[in-house]
Amino acid sequence: HRPCPVCFHFCHFRRLKSLLLFINPTSGGGGSDALAKSLVLPWLTACGIRVVTIRTERRYHARDFLLRECLAKFDCVACVGGDGILLELVHGLLLRRRLDLGIDGHSKLDAEHPADMPIGVIPSGSTDAIVHSVNNNTDATTALVHILLGNRVAMDVTSVYDLHTGEFIAYNLGLLSYGYFGDICKGSESMRWLGPMRYDLMGALTLMRLPRHLLEVTLIETEPVRQPLTCHRRCQLCANPPSADIARQAVRDLGPAVSGHQVDPIRRQPVASLPSNGNAYAWRQSRRRYASVSSFTMPCRSAKSPHGAVPFAHLADGLTDLVTVPGRDRLHFLHYLTRLTCRPAWMPKLIDEQ
Numbered sequence: 402h403r404p405c406p407v408c409f410h411f412c413h414f415r416r417l418k419s420l421l422l423f424i425n426p427t428s429g430g431g432g433s434d435a436l437a438k439s440l441v442l443p444w445l446t447a448c449g450i451r452v453v454t455i456r457t458e459r460r461y462h463a464r465d466f467l468l469r470e471c472l473a474k475f476d477c478v479a480c481v482g483g484d485g486i487l488l489e490l491v492h493g494l495l496l497r498r499r500l501d502l503g504i505d506g507h508s509k510l511d512a513e514h515p516a517d518m519p520i521g522v523i524p525s526g527s528t529d530a531i532v533h534s535v536n537n538n539t540d541a542t543t544a545l546v547h548i549l550l551g552n553r554v555a556m557d558v559t560s561v562y563d564l565h566t567g568e569f570i571a572y573n574l575g576l577l578s579y580g581y582f583g584d585i586c587k588g589s590e591s592m593r594w595l596g597p598m599r600y601d602l603m604g605a606l607t608l609m610r611l612p613r614h615l616l617e618v619t620l621i622e623t624e625p626v627r628q629p630l631t632c633h634r635r636c637q638l639c640a641n642p643p644s645a646d647i648a649r650q651a652v653r654d655l656g657p658a659v660s661g662h663q664v665d666p667i668r669r670q671p672v673a674s675l676p677s678n679g680n681a682y683a684w685r686q687s688r689r690r691y692a693s694v695s696s697f698t699m700p701c702r703s704a705k706s707p708h709g710a711v712p713f714a715h716l717a718d719g720l721t722d723l724v725t726v727p728g729r730d731r732l733h734f735l736h737y738l739t740r741l742t743c744r745p746a747w748m749p750k751l752i753d754e755q
């Protein structure tokens with residue numbers, strides 16, 4: 402009944418009262434300012450949310466602000482922009498948490514500490530793969546309504562470390578790639594003025610020369626192989642991830658060897674067992690020429706690949722999906738790219754479509 406004290410308590414608790422909002426004027430085609438003015442700010446004000454707005458003036462402006470300023474008066478930090486500015490917020494909050502806890506240094510051996518503040522994103526970038534993977538669309542109003550209602554979803558974050566020193570390099574949320582996709586991201590940075598079209602142009606240029614790299618890939622494969630289940634906001638698998646312990650244990654196992662410089666982890670092929678829960682894991686290794694090696698922490702849906710580069714990847718199961726494309730010829734790679742845009746015939750409907 403209304404007013405129900407239980408519902409009131411939870412709604413009241415989770416809904417925002419104050420928000421720190423970053424607007425990246427350079428995102429996508431440059432429409433963030435207009436989107437903030439016409440949609441985001443009027444709605445936030447109408448819902449009685451106190452908003453502090455910061456229009457970013459340079460790269461890392463948002464990250465540096467989060468590292469430096471007092472955040473105690475905010476319930477949530479959000480951005481109007483794309484995946485890049487969102488990653489800045491992730492870096493800002495996670496690194497700030499380490500500073501607040503008084504943690505010096507950052508290496509593979511150190512535990513990571515989740516941020517105690519949620520992040521919201523109103524998509525206006527070139528790809529918006531992260532919002533697309535979470536909401537199953539890149540509609541700004543949908544994203545804003547989720548923020549206003551305080552709807553939260555947990556997400557895996559990848560930490561990237563230097564192979565030899567074990568020192569922290571960066572956090573990542575979506576795709577880490579070497580080869581074709583890495584080359585596109587790197588090459589298209591200088592073409593930002595083209596907007597989202599820069600990816601098409603750089604994609605075509607990279608396909609024409611398609612470099613094949615001799616790479617060694619070392620991984621731990623989970624058992625059983627992932628079921629064809631699409632992830633959604635109330636995903637049961639992410640609520641109780643079966644492999645998170647294995648992943649944590651494996652990273653710990655790899656850590657001392659890296660820090661002690663005793664064993665080069667890329668050459669290492671141990672088979673170990675986890676006495677704690679009886680699971681076994683084994684390092685597997687492959688060395689060959691690849692056109693692309695990509696690690697997906699989420700489905701990475703986008704306008705070009707509406708069902709995701711990895712349709713059954715999960716948002717918070719503690720796993721990454723490794724996709725390797727051997728360096729054969731351009732036609733073979735083009736075939737792989739075309740498949741990214743199609744819905745597999747055997748793919749079930751997404752929950753939100755039903």
Ligand SMILES: Nc1ncnc2c1ncn2[C@@H]1O[C@H](COP(=O)(O)OP(=O)(O)OP(=O)(O)O)[C@@H](O)[C@H]1O
Pocket residue numbers: 425426427428429430457458459460461462481482483484485486487489525526527528529530
């Ligand atoms: N005022 C600014 N001038 C230049 N770069 C900025 C500014 N503010 C933020 N940035 C940088 O712009 C980069 C890209 O921004 P963003 O991700 O929002 O847009 P996008 O690249 O178009 O979208 P997507 O990442 O979804 O493809 C971010 O990495 C951020 O560091």
